Amino acid sequence: MKFSIERDRFLKPLQLLNSIVGRKQGMPILSNILISVEKNKICYTGTDLDVELSGTIKIDEAEAEGTTTVPAKKLLDICRALPQGELISFSKQEGKLRVTSGKSRFLLATLPANEYPTLEESEYMYQCMLPQDELRYLVEQTQFSMAQQDVRYYLNGLYLGVRQNQILAVATDGHRLALSQVDTTESIEHPIEMIIPRKGVTEVLRLLDEPEQQVQLEFGRHHLKVVLEDLQFTTKLIDGKFPDYRSVIPQQGGNLMVAPRETLKQALTRTAILASDKYRGIRLTFEQNKLTCQTHNPEQEEAEEDLEVSYAGEPVEIGFNVNYLLDVLNALPDAEVQFELRDSNSSILIQGVESKDCQYVVMPMRL
16 A cells, blocks of 8 residues: 545545544454555545444555555544645555655554444435535534433434425424424435434534535435535434424414514523523513513522513413523524413423424423
8 A cells, every 4th residue: 555645635534534433442443444545546434333434535546555444543643733735645564554744754553454344234215415504404403402311312312304305303302302394305205214323413514514515315224324425424323212293392382472582592691690500490471572581599699681572472480491492592593583382381382483494392490
């Protein structure tokens, strides 16, 4: 194996790979990446056995073809430390990978390429194309509601469903729920459902850096594959049954409040300063064209702020985790938002006034 590549062209793939590779005890090869050189291209792969990233980089004709595995972090640190625009040369010598650039020389340990594990291929039932910015929108509008290390393992991920010509993303931690949806050009006869683990969700977002470019999604029984122009990402799926999110979304709440999103967000942010650090509770009082936000904490400190809003329903006093409300207001793109609720014991439905492709449900808390 012998080839050369400009430092800047190799750096970004190495950064992506470094977040993918595993660090599992007893399997040191998972800290490595697989590099193969064939004529005028480099093929690379990294995995932790739950997610896998592979791709290609075009180069001038390689002096010698070959395959090896090298430590991902060490190779990344070397490339990162070299000056921009430098040419890096790689050659395999007696079981080591020699890296040279200018007057710098490095010798990295390798492990056999034939021992490098890869995710098993899965049969894909459906595939569709959509712009990267639409997939990013789906994920960013919902991911913050995923549970973290919940014993109900199926909540520690993002639900992705395909129905007819729509893709839906849903996340819930049992206290709140977020749903977003986009239309696709391809229609599907039988619905598809899957749960993507947290790491898979995080890594997909890292890959979507060309908003107008297309991304292909391939849905399998045990894997989801995300295919971009020069790389593909595969993640295992969580084996479980996602809750019936449709039964959680309130129907016909009755009392409707409309307010400017930014004004409401700033008011909640100010009031939250004196909320309890542990419970983050805030009391909202809905009255005729008025919303009052109140918080207090164990130190007997209090905060209160009134807002002018559009509200003509029954007076309602209700408590929420203020962080959950702020997460929604930070995600919604609309200039105005609406809160729909029935009484002080019911959950609240939050949507943008203009766009109805995102819905958020927050459960009340006792203060």
